[in-house]
Amino acid sequence: MSNPVLEIKNLHVWYRTYGGYSRVLDGVNLHVHKGEKVGLVGEAGCGKTTTMRSVLRILPEGQAHIPEGQILYHGNDILKMKPRELQQVRTRGISMIFQEPAAALNPVFTVGTQMFDVIKYSGLSKEESRKDNIKRLAIQAIKEVYIPDPERILNCYPNQLSGGMKQRICIAMAIVTPRELLIADEPGTSLDVTIQDQVHRLLRGLVEKKGMSLIMITHSLGVARELTDRIYVMYAGNIVEVARTSDLFANPLHPYTLGLLSSVPKLTGGGVAEGIYGRIPDYLRPPGGCRFHPRCPRAVRRCREEKPLLKDLGGHQVACFQV
Amino acid sequence: MNAPIMTINNLKMYFPVQKSKGKPVYVKAVDGVDLTIHKGEIMGLVGESGSGKSTLAYTVMGMYKPTGGQIIFQGRDISMSSDKRPLSLKKDLQIVFQDPGSSLNPSHNIRQILELPLRVHKIVKREEMERKIAQILQMVELSPNYMYKSPASMGGGERQMVSIARALATDPTFIILDEPTSALDVSIQAKIINMLLKLQQEKQLTYLFITHDLSLMRNIATRVAIMYLGKICEMADTVEFFRNPLHPYTRMLLSSIPVVSEEEEALKPEKVISTGEIPSPVNVPPGCSFHLRCPEKTELCFREDPVMLEVSPGHLVRCHAYQKTAGVHVA
Amino acid sequence: MNANLQPASDINIPSFTARFKEGFRKKWYKFSRNKLSVAGLVIVLAIVMAAVLAPYITPYPEHAGKFVDYGNASLAPSATHLFGTDIFGRDILSRIIFAFRGALLMAVLVLAIAVPVGVFLGLLAGYYKGSLLDTIIMRVTDIFLSVPPLLLALAIAAVLEPNLTNAMIAITVMWWPWYTRLVYGMATSLRNEYFVTAAELIGASKFHILFREILPNCLSPIFTKMALDVGWVILIGAALSFVGLGEQPPTPALGQMVSDGTRYMPDLWWMTVFPSLAIAVMILGFNLLGDGVRDMLAKGEHDHE
Numbered sequence: 001m002s003n004p005v006l007e008i009k010n011l012h013v014w015y016r017t018y019g020g021y022s023r024v025l026d027g028v029n030l031h032v033h034k035g036e037k038v039g040l041v042g043e044a045g046c047g048k049t050t051t052m053r054s055v056l057r058i059l060p061e062g063q064a065h066i067p068e069g070q071i072l073y074h075g076n077d078i079l080k081m082k083p084r085e086l087q088q089v090r091t092r093g094i095s096m097i098f099q100e101p102a103a104a105l106n107p108v109f110t111v112g113t114q115m116f117d118v119i120k121y122s123g124l125s126k127e128e129s130r131k132d133n134i135k136r137l138a139i140q141a142i143k144e145v146y147i148p149d150p151e152r153i154l155n156c157y158p159n160q161l162s163g164g165m166k167q168r169i170c171i172a173m174a175i176v177t178p179r180e181l182l183i184a185d186e187p188g189t190s191l192d193v194t195i196q197d198q199v200h201r202l203l204r205g206l207v208e209k210k211g212m213s214l215i216m217i218t219h220s221l222g223v224a225r226e227l228t229d230r231i232y233v234m235y236a237g238n239i240v241e242v243a244r245t246s247d248l249f250a251n252p253l254h255p256y257t258l259g260l261l262s263s264v265p266k267l268t269g270g271g272v273a274e275g276i277y278g279r280i281p282d283y284l285r286p287p288g289g290c291r292f293h294p295r296c297p298r299a300v301r302r303c304r305e306e307k308p309l310l311k312d313l314g315g316h317q318v319a320c321f322q323v
Numbered sequence: 324m325n326a327p328i329m330t331i332n333n334l335k336m337y338f339p340v341q342k343s344k345g346k347p348v349y350v351k352a353v354d355g356v357d358l359t360i361h362k363g364e365i366m367g368l369v370g371e372s373g374s375g376k377s378t379l380a381y382t383v384m385g386m387y388k389p390t391g392g393q394i395i396f397q398g399r400d401i402s403m404s405s406d407k408r409p410l411s412l413k414k415d416l417q418i419v420f421q422d423p424g425s426s427l428n429p430s431h432n433i434r435q436i437l438e439l440p441l442r443v444h445k446i447v448k449r450e451e452m453e454r455k456i457a458q459i460l461q462m463v464e465l466s467p468n469y470m471y472k473s474p475a476s477m478g479g480g481e482r483q484m485v486s487i488a489r490a491l492a493t494d495p496t497f498i499i500l501d502e503p504t505s506a507l508d509v510s511i512q513a514k515i516i517n518m519l520l521k522l523q524q525e526k527q528l529t530y531l532f533i534t535h536d537l538s539l540m541r542n543i544a545t546r547v548a549i550m551y552l553g554k555i556c557e558m559a560d561t562v563e564f565f566r567n568p569l570h571p572y573t574r575m576l577l578s579s580i581p582v583v584s585e586e587e588e589a590l591k592p593e594k595v596i597s598t599g600e601i602p603s604p605v606n607v608p609p610g611c612s613f614h615l616r617c618p619e620k621t622e623l624c625f626r627e628d629p630v631m632l633e634v635s636p637g638h639l640v641r642c643h644a645y646q647k648t649a650g651v652h653v654a
Numbered sequence: 655m656n657a658n659l660q661p662a663s664d665i666n667i668p669s670f671t672a673r674f675k676e677g678f679r680k681k682w683y684k685f686s687r688n689k690l691s692v693a694g695l696v697i698v699l700a701i702v703m704a705a706v707l708a709p710y711i712t713p714y715p716e717h718a719g720k721f722v723d724y725g726n727a728s729l730a731p732s733a734t735h736l737f738g739t740d741i742f743g744r745d746i747l748s749r750i751i752f753a754f755r756g757a758l759l760m761a762v763l764v765l766a767i768a769v770p771v772g773v774f775l776g777l778l779a780g781y782y783k784g785s786l787l788d789t790i791i792m793r794v795t796d797i798f799l800s801v802p803p804l805l806l807a808l809a810i811a812a813v814l815e816p817n818l819t820n821a822m823i824a825i826t827v828m829w830w831p832w833y834t835r836l837v838y839g840m841a842t843s844l845r846n847e848y849f850v851t852a853a854e855l856i857g858a859s860k861f862h863i864l865f866r867e868i869l870p871n872c873l874s875p876i877f878t879k880m881a882l883d884v885g886w887v888i889l890i891g892a893a894l895s896f897v898g899l900g901e902q903p904p905t906p907a908l909g910q911m912v913s914d915g916t917r918y919m920p921d922l923w924w925m926t927v928f929p930s931l932a933i934a935v936m937i938l939g940f941n942l943l944g945d946g947v948r949d950m951l952a953k954g955e956h957d958h959e
Contacts, residue, residue, distance in 0.1 A: 018683050043508040044479075164600050192371035192535060194597040197579035219508060222581030249583060263513040265539040267565070267580065267587040272520070272542050275513030279478050384855055405855055413857040426848035430870035440856045471673065489852065 003075065004031040005181050005213050006055065006094070011069035013050050013059065013237075015283075021065065022283040024050050026237040026291065028069075029310070032181060037207060037214040039224035039245070042234035043260075045280045048217045051234075052183050054079075056096055057086060091122045095174040099186040101166035105158040111169055112138065112154030115176060122177040141176040145169070145202055164195035168202065175206055181213045188223065200227055221260060225249055233257050236281055236291040239310065242317040253318040255296050290320070298322045325362040328497060328529050329383070332357060334392035336375075336382045340605060350604045352378035354553035355392070357631070360497075365523065365530045367544030367561070369537055369576070373601045375553040376533050377421075380499045383531070384418050396497070414444050417490035421502040423482035427474040433460070433485055434470045440492040463488045464518060480511035484518070491522065499531045504539075516543060538580055538587075541565055546637075549573050552604055552612040555631070559638040568592060569640045571617045611643065619644060685950040694942025701936055705754035717744040718752035720904045731924055738924035740914065746924060749906035750932045756901050757908060757936065760822050761887040765880055768826045772833025773876060777864050779834065780841020792838065798831040807890055811899040818907075821900040825890055829883070836879060840872045874951030882944030885937035892933050908933050 013025040024047045032038050040048050053059050055071055057078060071078040073089055081089065098104045106114060115138040120129060127133075135154075142150035145168040158166055167187055174182055184203060188196030204227055207214045218224050224231050224245070231248050233241040233256065241254040252258050259276040278295040281287055287294050293303040302321050310317040334356045337349040352375045360366045370376040382389050383396075385405030394402045396416065401408060420426040427436055437456045441447055447455045457467035463484040474482050483503055490498055500519070504512035520543060523530060532544060540547050541561065548558040549572065557570040568574050574592040582588055599616035602608060608615055614624040623643050631641045686692055709715045713735075723743030731738040737746035779791040798806070810824035844850060845868065853867050888908075894900040895909030903910065908929045915925030 018680055043510060162600050192601070193537075193579045194371065194575055195600055197581075197597045200581075220581060222583050225583055226581050259510060261583060263509040264583050265509075265512075265516075265536070265542045266584070267538045267541055267577075267582055267590045268584075269541050269562075269565070272516045272539075273513050274517065276510035279480065279511070386851060386855070410857045413855060418852075418855060420848040420852065422848060426852055428849040428853075428867055428871070430873075439853060439858055439862070443857045443859075486852075489856075493856070 004033050004072075005074065006215075007031040007070075007072040008051065008055070009070040009072065011051065011054065011071065012067050013047070013054055013069075014065045014067060015060075016063050016065060017284065019284050023286055024237050024283050025054075025069075026286070028234075028237065028239055030232055030239065032213045032215055034180070034213055035211050036230065037204070037216065037228045039216045039218060039228035039231040040234055041218055041221055041224045041231055041260075043219055043280065046234045047237040048219075048234055049185055050237075052096065052185060052215065052217055055183065056090060056094060057081075088123070092177070093179060094181045094183060095179045096183040097167075097170050097174050097185065097187045099189055101163060101170050101187075101190070102158070104170050105166055107158050109157075110154065111156050111158065111161070115141070115154070115169075115173055118173050119176055124177070137176055138172075141172040142169070144175065144206060145172045147172075163191050164199060167191060167195075167199050171199070171203060171206070175210065175212075178210070179212060181215065182207060183215045183217070185217045186219065189219070196223075203227070221249075221264060233260075236286065237283070238291055238319065240292065240319045242310065244315065247316050251316070253313075253316065253323045254320050255298050255322070256292050259295075259297075325364070327359045328362040328397060329358075329360045329531075330393075330395040331359070331379075331383070332393040332395070334358075334379070334382065334394060335390045336378050336387055337390040348605060351553050351607060352604055353382060354607075356550075356553070356555055358548065358555065358558075360529060360531060362529055363523075363527055364545045365532055365543055367540035367547040368531060368533045368550060369535060369540055369547060370550035371535060371601050373552075373604060374550040375604065376550045377501055378553075379550070380418065380501050380531065380533050384416065384499060410444065414493040415496045416499075417493065417495040417497070418499040418501060419483070419486050419490050419503045422506055423479055423486050424474075424506075426486050427482055429473070429475055432471050432473050436474075436485060437489055437492055440489060444493050446493065459488050459492055462491060462522070478511075479507050480515060483507065483511075483515055487515070487519070487522075491526075494526075495528070497529045497531070499533065501533045502535070505534065505536065512539075519543075537576055538582070549576070552601065552607055554612065554641065555639075556613065556642070557640045563635070563638055565590070567638070569634065569638070569645060570642050571595065571619050571644075572613050575616070575618075681950050684952070685946045688946060688949055690942050691946025691949065694939050694944075694946055697935060697939030698943050701754055701939060702758065704751050705758050708751050708755060712745075712748035712751050714745040714748045715752075717748045718906055728918075728922055737928040738922075740911075740925050741918065741922070746911075746928050749911060750908070750929055753906040753908045753911065753929070753932070754936070756818060756905065757888045757891060758884075760818065760825070760891045761884040763822055764826045764829055764887050765883060768829035769833050769876065769880060772830035773837050773869070773872070775830070776834040776837025777841050777868060777872075780838045781845050781860075781864055781868065783842045783845070791834065795831040795834045795838075798828065799835065801828075803828045804890060804893055807894060808897070808899065811894055816899045816902060818901045818905075821891060821894045824894070824899075825887060829887070832883075833876065833879070836875060837872050840875065841868055844868045844871055874948075878944055878948040878951060881947045882941060885940035885944075888936055888940075889933065 008028055008030040011025055011028040012023070014021040014023050028051050030051070040051065042048050050059065054066065055078065066079060069079070073093060078086065078089060116134050119134045119137055138154060139150040142153055147153055147165060147168055161169065187203065188199045191199060200223065216224060216227050228245050231243060231245050232239050233254060235256045241248070241257050248257070252261055256276070262273040263275050265272055276295055277297070281291060281294065289305050290296070290303045290308050293299040296303065300321070308319045308321050310319045334353055336353040337351050339347045340350050341348055356379060368376050368379070381387060383394055385401065385403065385408050388404040389402050392402065393400060399412070401412060405413070434456055437459055438452060441452065441455060456470060460467055460469055465481065465484050465488070469481070474485070487503070504515050507515065516539070519530070522528060532540070534540060544561050546558065546560050547564045548555050549570065550556070551572050557573050568577055574595045575597050578591050578595045579597045580591070582591070595618055602615060610626050611617070611624040611629055614620045617624065621643065629641050629643045629646060631639050632645055633639050634645050704711065721742070721744055726739050726743040727741050729735050729739045735745050735747070737750065739745055775791050775795070779788045782788050806828045807824040810827055811821050814820035814823065850863060850867050853863055891900055892909035892912070895907040896913045898910070900909060901907035911929035912926055915922065915929065919926055
């Protein structure tokens with residue numbers, strides 16, 4: 001297979017807090033190939049967003065500490081990049097869509113102003129960055145996210161748009177200049193189901209059309225199932241299961257994945273499952289061994305003492321001694 | 324079926340927004356809702372944001388004085404705002420809010436939070452307070468150790484448990500659950516839902532469960548009502564509702580749900596592509612308020628607002644497509 | 655059935671003292687992260703100690719009152735008189751330390767009256783936003799806020815007999831509206847929080863809602879503002895005494911000392927410079943302390959408990 005666009009190797013991220021270091025990420029490995037749609041699934045507080053923020057190096061300065069790990073973008077380590085190179089990656093390589101579209105847009109500037117800025121700083125040539133060309137690109141991007149009347153939208157302030165429209169604008173900004181990889185952090189979570197469905201379909205269509213890679217962060221297995229080719233299940237800063245989407249749903253292996261799947265209320269009815277015992281650990285004093293063991297129904301002594309690594313079962317990887 | 328515990332007749336709740344040409348303009352958040360809730364039932368009220376489902380709940384709770392219509396609760400007319408309601412009514416009618424973060428006072432500890440209802444309604448003597456609070460905490464499966472914790476030091480799920488405990492403290496008969504789990508993870512949601520169901524059984528409670536999650540309602544509600552722009556557009560027993568969804572909006576909602584298995588996929592109505600967004604309730608479109616997004620609209624829908632019709636026993640729908648075939652079971 | 659959500663780590667309820675100690679340790683951690691706040695605390699403590707112990711630590715405590723020694727008049731700073739002496743031969747250092755007493759007393763009394771009044775009115779107006787009560791309280795507040803504060807205090811102090819008590823009354827009258835404004839803003843947003851609604855729906859009394867639900871959530875900005883305000887009250891007090899409307903001679907007051915000294919500038923520079931420095935250091939100290947209090951009471955992003 002070709003070289004991955006992005007490869008995260010053994011990433012650790014700690015936060016400084018009162019009481020010591022909060023060890024959030026504990027050796028994350030992840031890769032995305034060209035044109036691949038990858039899902040990163042887990043509950044709130046699992047470190048999904050921290051992982052993706054470290055890719056763009058937008059973790060809180062001074063608080064976050066990366067003791068170990070590499071984030072390779074086409075083989076170059078993003079963590080070691082100089083500001084100029086990093087800017088290149090941010091403006092041409094990777095873009096990100098956030099959960100809260102209202103917070104991602106500045107309320108005092110028009111949509112147009114904000115989009116033009118994105119285009120201006122994307123390192124276009126002199127020729128390309130002429131005013132009419134920028135506007136043309138912006139209008140084209142808005143058309144691509146199926147918003148009617150782009151000229152009018154450019155002159156709107158964000159508060160004049162609905163939540164779904166704002167998220168479409170955010171998507172338009174992320175694709176307005178060619179990018180290789182799009183990171184979407186729960187883009188539909190704050191929206192209603194029907195709008196969420198529209199945004200997800202739009203996102204999938206665009207990514208496929210442009211041949212981009214996608215990393216979809218979500219807490220919802222259902223969303224990941226409909227949108228991705230391959231899924232990473234994350235728990236407490238560890239990747240616990242990796243599989244092709246169809247494999248994962250046909251044959252989920254890790255006890256955490258199983259617990260999550262059974263907790264989802266089903267349209268077929270049949271009541272609500274018990275849920276998963278306990279809650280996400282305190283990262284200041286994470287449990288030793290497998291971080292899932294205090295919540296795991298199948299935990300044995302070994303799980304408390306030794307950290308399971310991902311083992312490959314024919315393309316389906318899982319980090320559990322019991323499988 | 325049990326006797327009705329609450330009857331809502333043609334309830335209207337309008338909020339003035341601004342004046343245009345000297346005339347006040349209203350947001351019709353709730354616009355003529357009829358709903359009967361029977362004792363011991365879990366009534367699921369489903370809608371998108373802006374559908375008016377929370378306003379309906381808040382009006383029932385007396386946070387607003389209704390613009391029109393009637394709310395009858397246990398035989399008493401309670402169509403008034405909460406400060407005019409007698410204290411005994413507040414004991415029987417409780418609510419759990421969506422956001423467990425803002426519904427618990429951040430500067431109180433759990434004991435102070437749970438003490439309030441007990442003190443206001445004089446449920447226990449001062450000496451027995453501690454024991455009673457411990458008992459209430461155990462009811463929601465929290466250890467008495469939580470008594471002196473602050474809400475900020477607890478997880479979202481535990482906070483919501485405390486909110487539920489506070490609602491239960493006065494021993495109510497009717498609880499409104501306003502999206503109690505939508506801010507929580509599924510694994511936590513599952514636990515809270517199980518606990519709510521257990522409590523409902525034990526204490527013979529009636530729930531009005533407000534949510535945007537249809538698949539959750541499939542598993543717990545006895546009846547489901549869908550709300551769109553201040554009006555109920557379809558209502559039926561849960562089993563019938565999911566077997567035979569009639570309103571185009573219901574179908575659009577169902578087809579938008581992300582699911583995790585093939586069996587569920589098969590249950591979704593044939594892909595009704597969701598389009599458009601819920602319009603602002605300030606300018607509700609004329610005719611059927613859903614016609615802007617409806618894939619099956621006819622010329623009639625632009626002109627005339629359909630009325631509620633019982634197409635089969637207990638299955639009500641408000642759509643022109645079923646008006647002519649009234650009484651006929653539409654598959 | 656299951657004690658599901660109960661983490662295994664906590665087994666007992668921590669005692670009150672343990673909780674208090676832990677809370678204090680964390681507050682101190684947040685406060686002391688900024689070294690300037692600690693410096694502010696040190697300055698403030700030093701000033702308070704000096705003021706309290708003035709009769710015992712000043713080299714010439716009798717110089718604080720009616721005292722004349724023309725033999726030692728107008729001496730430049732030296733080992734015997736660190737800050738020099740004034741035209742009556744009084745030790746400036748001793749007089750400055752005694753002047754701290756009046757300045758601190760003024761700040762404490764002014765805030766002790768202005769803050770409760772201002773906070774109470776702000777709570778009422780904020781909770782009943784949109785009512786007649788709100789309109790009356792806030793319009794009166796606006797009127798007070800629209801007059802330049804020093805001017806208002808000058809006017810009031812000028813009408814009354816010039817002394818420390820009346821200067822305090824003048825400053826108090828112009829100080830409460832700031833707290834009303836501050837609390838009003840917070841109360842209007844807090845009253846829409848769900849925990850307030852929940853208390854209302856349970857049937858709690860208005861007293862409970864105002865003072866038990868809303869007020870505790872306003873306290874940290876109030877305390878922060880109070881710590882910062884001590885310095886400003888002292889400054890206004892000094893300004894009043896500078897123009898002769900505060901403490902009357904021979905009792906020392908910083909503003910009055912500065913104003914006396916200006917007549918002998920630049921020859922007897924120490925008569926002006928040292929009292930001015932004392933004012934500056936006091937205000938600096940309270941401002942730094944105020945910043946620290948703000949940091950200490952702020953809710954941190956990664957504020958694990």
